[in-house]
Amino acid sequence: xxxxxxxxxxxxxxxxxxxxxxxxxxxxxxxxxxxxxxxxxxxxxxxxxxxxxxxxxxxxxxxxxxxxxxxxxxxxxxxxxxxxxxxxxxxxxxxxxxxxxxxxxxxxxxxxxxxxxxxxxxxxxxxxxxxxxxxxxxxxxxxxxxxxxxxxxxxxxxxxxxxxxxxxxxxxxxxxxxxxxxxxxxxxxxxxxxxxxxxxxxxxxxxxxxxxxxxxxxxxxxxxxxxxxxxxxxxxxxxxxxxxxxxxxxxxxxxxxxxxxxxxxxxxxxxxxxxxxxxxxxxxxxxxxxxxxxxxxxxxxxxxxxxxxxxxxxxxxxxxxxxxxxxxxxxxxxxxxxxxxxx
Ligand code: SF4
Numbered sequence: 001x002x003x004x005x006x007x008x009x010x011x012x013x014x015x016x017x018x019x020x021x022x023x024x025x026x027x028x029x030x031x032x033x034x035x036x037x038x039x040x041x042x043x044x045x046x047x048x049x050x051x052x053x054x055x056x057x058x059x060x061x062x063x064x065x066x067x068x069x070x071x072x073x074x075x076x077x078x079x080x081x082x083x084x085x086x087x088x089x090x091x092x093x094x095x096x097x098x099x100x101x102x103x104x105x106x107x108x109x110x111x112x113x114x115x116x117x118x119x120x121x122x123x124x125x126x127x128x129x130x131x132x133x134x135x136x137x138x139x140x141x142x143x144x145x146x147x148x149x150x151x152x153x154x155x156x157x158x159x160x161x162x163x164x165x166x167x168x169x170x171x172x173x174x175x176x177x178x179x180x181x182x183x184x185x186x187x188x189x190x191x192x193x194x195x196x197x198x199x200x201x202x203x204x205x206x207x208x209x210x211x212x213x214x215x216x217x218x219x220x221x222x223x224x225x226x227x228x229x230x231x232x233x234x235x236x237x238x239x240x241x242x243x244x245x246x247x248x249x250x251x252x253x254x255x256x257x258x259x260x261x262x263x264x265x266x267x268x269x270x271x272x273x274x275x276x277x278x279x280x281x282x283x284x285x286x287x288x289x290x291x292x293x294x295x296x297x298x299x300x301x302x303x304x305x306x307x308x309x310x311x312x313x314x315x316x317x318x319x320x321x322x323x324x325x326x327x328x329x330x331x332x333x334x335x336x337x338x339x340x341x342x343x
Contacts, residue, residue, distance in 0.1 A: 004145065005170040005177055007200050012180030015187060017042070020049065022179060027101035027126035028059045034118045035086050039079055042186070048077055059099055062090040071256060071324035078327055080252050085113035103127045121178075130174040132165035137185025142168075143217035144189060147206035151220035223292060229270040230297040232259040232329065235304035236280065236343060243304065243312045244323065252290070257323040259299070260312065267296070274298060280343050283336065288328040299332050301340055317341055 016022075019042065021033035032052050036045045051073055056062035062070070067087055074083035089111050093101055101122065102108050108119035123129035132138070139152045139161055146164065150157035170177040188199060196208050207213045235243045244257045264270035274282065283299040308314055315323075317340065320333060 004168060004201070004204060005173075007204075008180045008184055009170070009173065009177060011188065011200050012176070012183055016179070016183050017187075019046070020053075021125075025126045027103075027122050029053060030122050030125045031089075031101065031114075031118065032086075034121045035082055035113075036077065038082060040077060045077070048074070056090075059090050059093050059101070062087065063094040067255065068324060072322075075324055075330065076327060078252070080254070080256060080324075080326075084255070089113040101126070105129055105131045124175050124178045128175055130169055130171045132162065132169045133178040133182065134162055134165045135182055135185075137182045137189075138165060139217050140191065141181055141185045141189045144207035144213055145201055145205050147210050147212055147216065149218060152217045153219050153221055157218075157220075225292060225294055227267075227294050227296065229264040229267055230295055231262045231264070231270060231273065232297060232299045232332075233262060234259045234299055234301045234340065236301050236340060237304045237314075240317050240341065241304075241314050242317060242320070242340075243308060243314050244320070245309075245312045253326045255324075257313075257325050258329055270296075270298075274300070278302065281336075281339065283332060286328055286332060295328060297328055297332075299336070301343055 019033075021029055024030065033045070033049050036048050036052070040048075052062075055073060056065060065087070067084065070083050070087050071080060074080060077083070092111055093099060102110070103123075104127070105119050105123040108114055108122055109116065114122075117133065117135060120131045120133045123131050124133055142148065142161055142164055143152065148157075148160065148164075150160050152158065152161060188194065189201075194213065196202055196205070196213070199205065199208075202208055207216045243260060245260055247253050247256055247258055262273070264273065277300055279300045279302050281301040286295075286297045286299075288295040288297065317337065320337075325333070
């Protein structure tokens with residue numbers, strides 16, 4: 001009988017997508033692709049990868065770039081902390097390692113912003129180290145093929161999966177094997193309704209045999225989601241200017257720009273504020289889903305107050321696109337900039 005590794009690699013040869021970061025062993029490009037692809041689909045991440053490679057062809061260009069420029073290029077990908085960490089790590093590679101990425105898993109882990117997953121990916125794909133790369137796809141494939149009942153988000157579960165993944169790795173062909181199992185999870189052993197009938201691992205797959213596919217992988221925790229109620233106040237002057245401010249508070253949108261923001265404790269409190277507000281226009285509710293928070297936002301266009309607070313900037317309507325802004329505001333602006341202009 002063919003080995004698990006042989007089946008996966010054979011499947012990969014026949015089915016793999018042609019993705020630019022697979023045709024290189026440049027650690028900088030591999031690192032860029034891994035950061036861009038975290039929490040992002042491949043088709044969405046691909047144009048960003050190309051943009052970053054063109055705009056910052058080496059880690060030096062990225063390290064010396066202005067943070068605002070990087071955030072602008074990142075716009076639309078969400079999770080801006082990734083862009084800020086990208087910048088921080090690039091500076092570290094240049095300052096401490098003279099622009100040369102460390103070449104082992106252990107050394108790579110010492111860099112800020114590079115966790116076990118990314119370190120394993122760079123060590124394997126760029127330097128051929130026999131280190132298993134365990135992403136969500138790999139967790140799913142292993143949990144099903146071996147019908148593992150341990151939760152993938154528990155400490156013990158993570159250890160179990162990592163040690164199994166490292167046991168299974170094809171030591172003579174580790175980079176290809178890692179790519180292959182990740183791709184197998186992304187295209188064949190997909191989260192919902194995998195095509196088990198045409199799967200080359202069907203005869204070895206214990207979850208298929210035990211009819212537990214829909215229960216694998218197992219997760220223990222449910223993420224606690226906090227609702228937040230926002231009103232963005234768009235102060236529009238008769239000269240067609242608006243005011244924006246830079247977000248200082250820590251979080252995914254730190255250092256991005258926004259219209260002055262009011263936050264309310266409850267939906268009722270927000271409704272009563274909106275009912276009392278004298279506005280020119282009020283938007284529909286925009287819902288923005290983040291992993292731990294659901295944001296419910298309205299945009300209210302109002303007459304400007306007389307004095308501009310020190311921490312705000314007054315800009316022309318057309319200038320907003322020069323500033324990095326959260327996707328939530330971008331969505332509103334895409335739909336309503338014309339309307340606001342005509343008010
Ligand atoms: S048989 Fe189904 S569940 Fe098992 S590895 Fe194949 S696609 Fe995944």
